[in-house]
Amino acid sequence: MKPFRFRSTALRAVAALAPLALLTAAAPPPANVSPSPSPSPSPGQIVEEAPPAHWTAIAASDLLVMELAPDAAGKPRRVLIQLMPAPFSTGWIGNIRKLAAAKWWDGTAIVRVQDNYVVQWGDPDAEDEASAKPLPGGIARVPESGYVVGLDAFDAAVKEWFSADDSAGAAAAPAVVVANDYRAPWAGPDIYAKTLDFFRGWPVAGNDDGVWPVHCYGMVGVGRNLSPDTGSGAELYTVIGHAPRHLDRNIALVGRVVEGIEHLSSLPRGTGELGFYEMASERTVIRSVRPASDLPEAERPKLEYLESSSESFIRYAVARANRKDAFFNIPAGGTDICNIPVPIRKITQ
Numbered sequence: 001m002k003p004f005r006f007r008s009t010a011l012r013a014v015a016a017l018a019p020l021a022l023l024t025a026a027a028p029p030p031a032n033v034s035p036s037p038s039p040s041p042s043p044g045q046i047v048e049e050a051p052p053a054h055w056t057a058i059a060a061s062d063l064l065v066m067e068l069a070p071d072a073a074g075k076p077r078r079v080l081i082q083l084m085p086a087p088f089s090t091g092w093i094g095n096i097r098k099l100a101a102a103k104w105w106d107g108t109a110i111v112r113v114q115d116n117y118v119v120q121w122g123d124p125d126a127e128d129e130a131s132a133k134p135l136p137g138g139i140a141r142v143p144e145s146g147y148v149v150g151l152d153a154f155d156a157a158v159k160e161w162f163s164a165d166d167s168a169g170a171a172a173a174p175a176v177v178v179a180n181d182y183r184a185p186w187a188g189p190d191i192y193a194k195t196l197d198f199f200r201g202w203p204v205a206g207n208d209d210g211v212w213p214v215h216c217y218g219m220v221g222v223g224r225n226l227s228p229d230t231g232s233g234a235e236l237y238t239v240i241g242h243a244p245r246h247l248d249r250n251i252a253l254v255g256r257v258v259e260g261i262e263h264l265s266s267l268p269r270g271t272g273e274l275g276f277y278e279m280a281s282e283r284t285v286i287r288s289v290r291p292a293s294d295l296p297e298a299e300r301p302k303l304e305y306l307e308s309s310s311e312s313f314i315r316y317a318v319a320r321a322n323r324k325d326a327f328f329n330i331p332a333g334g335t336d337i338c339n340i341p342v343p344i345r346k347i348t349q
Contacts, residue, residue, distance in 0.1 A: 040324035040325055041325065043316050043323075045325075046315050046316045047306060047316055049312075050312035050313075050343075053310075054307055055304040055307065055345075056200075056305055057347060058303045058344075060293040060301075062082055062083045063081065063082055063083075063291070063292035063300075063301060064081040064096075064100055064255075064289055064290070065078065065079075065288075065292050065295065066079040066081060066105070066260075066289045067288045068110070068263055069284060077263040078259070078260050079259070079264060080260055080292075080303070081258070082255050082256055083096065083097075083254060084202060084213060084254055084255050085199075085202070086157060087153050087154060088213050089254045092146070092230075092231070094140060095140055095233035095234075096236075096254060099139075099289075100291050101136075101291070102136035103290075104133070104136060104289075105286050105288070106287065106288050107285070107286070108121060108123050108124070109283035110264070110283055110284040111276060112237070112274065112275050113264075113268065113275050113277075114270065114274055115241070116240070117275065118237040118239055118241075119237060119238050119264040119267060121235075122234050122235035123235075124280065126235060139233075141230070142230050143228075144227065144230055146252065147230075147251070148209060148210035148249055150209075151206075151208075154199075154206075157199075161200060184196075185334060185340070186334075186335060186336070186337040187334075191245070192205060192245045192248055196337045201306070201308045203216055203342075205248065212253075213253040214248050215245055215247045215248055216239065216243050217239050217241070217242075217338065217341070218238060219238065219253055219256045220237070220238045220253065220255040222235065222236060222251060222254060223235030231252065238261070240261070245338075258305075268282065302346065302347040303344055303345065303347065304344070305344045308342065313342075313343075317335075321333065321334050321335040321340075
C-alpha cells in the first residue's frame with residue numbers, strides 16, 4: 001500500500017462518480033482556517049519543502065533514454081522521455097515500446113527543428129518507400145478515436161489510481177485551503193476545452209465527449225501524415241515553444257521530456273519548409289534509444305514527480321497563479337494549465 005496522498009477537490013469529484021468532474025469549485029473552507037501568512041512562499045520554496053510522501057517515483061520501464069551524438073565540444077547529450085500512463089494513447093505507446101526494444105531509432109536523426117514549435121526525429125528516409133527503414137513486427141495501426149479517452153474509461157482509471165493509492169477512500173481527503181484560494185488555479189475559462197485538471201501528474205482537458213492530454217512545453221507526440229493516418233510512433237516530436245493546444249485531439253501525445261530538453265530546444269533551426277533540415281549534415285544523429293529498465297541498475301536514471309493530488313502540488317499551483325513572493329507586485333489571479341509545469345527531480349537516495 002502506498003502512503004496516503006492528498007487529493008485535489010477536482011479529482012475527488014471524479015472518484016465520487018460525477019459524470020464530467022475533471023474540474024469543480026472547491027468546497028467552502030472550514031471556519032477556523034486562516035489565510036497563509038504574508039509574504040507568501042514562492043512556488044520553488046513550496047516544492048523544496050514538499051515531504052517525501054508527496055513525491056512519486058517514475059518507473060524505469062516508463063522512461064526512454066535517448067543518446068544523441070556528442071555536441072561540437074564533445075560533450076554527451078542525453079534526453080529522458082517519460083511515457084504517459086494508461087488510459088491515454090495506449091496503442092501508440094505499445095508501438096513505441098516495441099520500437100525501443102528493437103533498437104529501431106539507433107542511427108536515425110533529428111530531422112526538423114521549427115522555431116517556437118517542435119523538434120522532430122525519426123527516419124530521414126521515411127518518405128521514400130524504397131529507402132525507408134522497415135518497422136519491427138507487431139506495430140499496430142491505431143484509430144483516430146484513440147486521441148480521446150471516453151468518460152467511463154477515464155473515470156475507471158481515476159478510481160483505480162485512488163484505490164491503489166490508499167484504502168481510506170477519496171471522501172476522506174481534507175479540503176484544499178491555501179491563502180483563501182478555494183478553486184483550482186487552472187479553473188479559468190479555456191479556449192480549447194470545457195474542463196481542465198491533472199491526472200497522475202499529467203495535464204489533461206475534457207468535455208462531454210471525453211478526456212485528452214494537452215500540448216504543453218516538452219510534451220512528446222506522434223508525427224503523422226494526413227487523416228486518417230495517425231502515425232505509428234516511429235516519428236516523434238517534442239514541443240519547444242508556446243503550447244500549441246490547437247493540436248490537441250488531432251495528434252497522439254505519448255509522453256514528455258523530463259530531462260535534457262536543452263539538447264533539443266537549442267539545436268539550429270531548420271531552413272526548409274516547416275523547419276525540416278535540407279541537408280544530411282545539418283541533422284543530429286541519434287545513437288540509441290533504450291528503455292531505462294534495460295540499463296544496468298546502477299546506470300538507470302532515477303526521477304520522481306510531485307504528485308498532482310498532493311497538498312504540496314495544490315499549494316504550488318496556487319502560488320504559480322498568484323505570485324505573492326518578494327519579486328511580484330501584482331498577482332495574476334489565474335494561469336494556463338501549461339504554466340503549471342509538474343515538478344520533476346532526481347532521486348538522491
